[in-house]
Amino acid sequence: MNEATVPQLSVLITGGTGFVGRQVARRLAQRGHRLRALVREPGRAASLSELSAELVQGDVTREAGLEQAVAGCDVIVHLVGIIREVGPDQTFENVHTRGTQRMLEAAQQAGVRKFVLMxxxxAKAQxxxxxxxxxxxxxxxxxxxVPYVILRxxxxxxPDGEFMRLLLRLVRRLPLTPVIGDGRYRLQPVDVVDVAEAFAQAAEREDVLNQSFDIGGPHKLTYNRILEIICExxxxRRRLIHISPALVRAFVDLASNWRLPTPVNSDELTMMFEESIVPGDGNVLRxxxxxxPTSFRSVLQRTSGARRGLETSRPR
Ligand SMILES: NC(=O)c1ccc[n+]([C@@H]2O[C@H](COP(=O)([O-])OP(=O)(O)OC[C@H]3O[C@@H](n4cnc5c(N)ncnc54)[C@H](OP(=O)(O)O)[C@@H]3O)[C@@H](O)[C@H]2O)c1
Known part of the structure; x- marks a missing residue:
């Protein structure tokens, strides 16, 4: 849909303070939509205030504030998610499953026209x-x-994503780059800007309703290849040091028995070895x-350009 012909929508975004959410919010605002954001701490939502988003305080693990947040909205873009559990409330079950249920119940009561889920x-049953x-x-x-669109x-x-930050730190700071396992597991890195555009379109378009889309970047890359591209x-020049997964798992399990923090936990290890690629040759973004779709190398060039810009503009 041409930007000029898109009717203005009232959009509630959740997770708008996060890495992906900041880009999605920016894209929705650029396309002229009225933004409201459900945030846990309004004082930490400067990026959303700059977009003139109305802030409503709330937490998907509780019902308080959700009714007010959804009132009068056409579309909900629900991005909230966690990668680790924190404390008794911030559990996967309570944030992902029940949190989505709470948002949907509020959406249904308010007559929201579309729910776009991140x-x-x-994602699978087992x-x-x-x-x-x-x-x-x-x-x-x-x-x-409620009519929906699901993006996966x-x-x-x-530039400010955790994956990129972690890899850049590993490669740039250490003389040898540790890789858990053989590093041949494949990923399909997708640019956060492309994801934001897909979300904006999903919020606007009627022809994508009630569908789920697997989203990946233009290339399926092994983890080793991703590290090579960063080095290039x-x-x-970095040598990759492959570490036995069994050894890492034993260390992680031991540390978790002692309640010691580790850079990855056992479930994250399991997900790391599963390939994260879209089946088949097609690309939904296209x-x-x-x-x-933007290549990983181009995202990296944008990232290093942004970093260089920051370094040269810093007072000496
Ligand atoms: N990053 C990836 O590579 C990737 C890949 C596939 C799917 N995803 C999914 O994309 C979504 C966003 O990921 P991200 O990388 O942007 O994560 P992120 O930077 O950690 O952002 C998470 C967002 O969720 C909010 N949030 C967390 N718990 C909440 C709660 N109980 N109530 C309300 N808000 C809550 C956070 O708000 P605060 O500012 O208050 O903490 C933040 O805005 C997640 O659903 C994730 O599963 C991410």
């Missing part, structure tokens, strides 16, 4: 707690009466959303 590639509860959230959405991306990359872009 899921994840690999998976890790993250994957299972993401799948349950999809099922909650599919079973409700592979790993999302961008930064002109670094075929459904009309984009020319």
């Amino acid at each position: 899921s994840a590639l690999g 998976g890790t707690p993250y994957q299972r509860t993401k799948y349950e959230a999809e099922e909650v959405v599919r079973r409700s009466d 991306p592979s790993v999302i990359v961008g 872009e930064f002109g670094l 075929e459904v959303f009309g984009l020319d």
Whole structure:
């Protein structure tokens, strides 16, 4: 749909303060939509205030504030998600499954016209707690009466994303780059800007209703290849050191028995070895959303450009 011909919508975004949410909110605002955001701490939502978004305080693990947040909205873009559980309330079940259920109930009562759900590639009934509860959230959405669109991306990359930040730190700071396992597992990194565009279109378009889309970038890359591309872009020579997964798992299990923090937990290890790629040769970003999906290398160049800009503009 041409931007000029899109009718203005009232959109409630959840998770708008996050890595993906900031880009989605920006794209929705650029396209002229009225934004409201459900946020846990309005004082930490400066990026949303800058877009003139109306802030409503709320938490998907509780009902308070949700009714007020959804009132009068045409579309809900529900991005809230966690990768680790924190404390008794912030559990996968309570945030993903029940949190989505709470949002949907509020949506249904308010007569919201569309619910756009952020899921994840690999969400499935028999998976890790993250994957299972993401799948349950999809099922909650599919079973409700509210028209929906579900997007299931592979790993999302961008300058301030955790994946990119972690890999850049590993490659740039260490003389040898540790890789858990053989590093031949494949991912399909997708640009956060492309994901944001897909969400904006999903909010606007009627022809994508009641469908789920697996989203990936233009290339299926092994983890080793991703590290090589980073080295090529930064002109670094690094040897990859492959570490036995059994050894890492034993260490992680031991540390978790002692309640010690580790960079990855056991479920994250399981997900790491599963390929995160879209089956088949097609690409939904191209075929459904009309984009020319951005390569991982281009995202990296944008990232290093942004970093260089920051470094040169910093007072010395
Ligand atoms: N990043 C990826 O590679 C990737 C890939 C596939 C799918 N996804 C999915 O994309 C979504 C966004 O991921 P992200 O990388 O942007 O994560 P993120 O940066 O950690 O952002 C998470 C967002 O959820 C909000 N949130 C967390 N718990 C909440 C609660 N109980 N109530 C209300 N808001 C809550 C956070 O708000 P606060 O500011 O208050 O913490 C933040 O805005 C998630 O659903 C994730 O599963 C991400």
